[in-house]
Amino acid sequence: MYRFMNGSTHELAAREIALKAIPDDPRVWVPQAPNVYFRPMFLNTVTGQWCNLLKVTRSGILSRHIHPSPVFGLVMKGKWHYFEHDWIAEEGSFVFEPPGEVHTLNVPEYCDEMITFFNISGCMVYLDKDNKQIGYEDVFTKIDMCRAYYDKVGLGADYVDQFIR
Numbered sequence: 001m002y003r004f005m006n007g008s009t010h011e012l013a014a015r016e017i018a019l020k021a022i023p024d025d026p027r028v029w030v031p032q033a034p035n036v037y038f039r040p041m042f043l044n045t046v047t048g049q050w051c052n053l054l055k056v057t058r059s060g061i062l063s064r065h066i067h068p069s070p071v072f073g074l075v076m077k078g079k080w081h082y083f084e085h086d087w088i089a090e091e092g093s094f095v096f097e098p099p100g101e102v103h104t105l106n107v108p109e110y111c112d113e114m115i116t117f118f119n120i121s122g123c124m125v126y127l128d129k130d131n132k133q134i135g136y137e138d139v140f141t142k143i144d145m146c147r148a149y150y151d152k153v154g155l156g157a158d159y160v161d162q163f164i165r
């Protein structure tokens with residue numbers, strides 16, 4: 001029955017991923033805005049979910065957004081908060097963001113770098129102050145960003161393939 005015990009239990013099962021979350025090569029961090037980077041780890045084209053690290057090396061407002069599916073986060077370094085809530089996520093904090101909530105991510109002035117693991121499903125819908133959509137991201141836009149950037153920095157567009165299932 002378990003003929004493939006040294007790997008997956010079935011040849012159709014997805015391959016595992018095990019990697020060093022903070023990469024040795026800084027080129028693995030994909031810029032997504034000035035002083036904002038993401039490090040892809042798992043890009044799921046079947047369910048539309050993705051896992052990445054978000055790194056921010058400045059203080060200030062990052063994004064106002066809504067997502068239709070839950071988001072789970074674990075802070076690895078630094079601090080951040082949402083203007084809509086009175087808690088602060090800091091190193092070691094776990095965060096659950098319920099679907100449908102609009103919130104505005106802010107990195108406080110005294111924090112010069114934050115890194116947070118996020119497990120996101122569906123999409124991130126970016127909003128202006130009047131809640132009008134000004135952009136979105138999903139697993140496919142993330143893959144496209146990675147391909148373009150990895151090609152540009154010499155890792156090769158297909159470097160991202162190791163994270164895709």
Ligand SMILES: [Fe+2]
Pocket residue numbers: 065067071097103
């Ligand atoms: Fe969010």
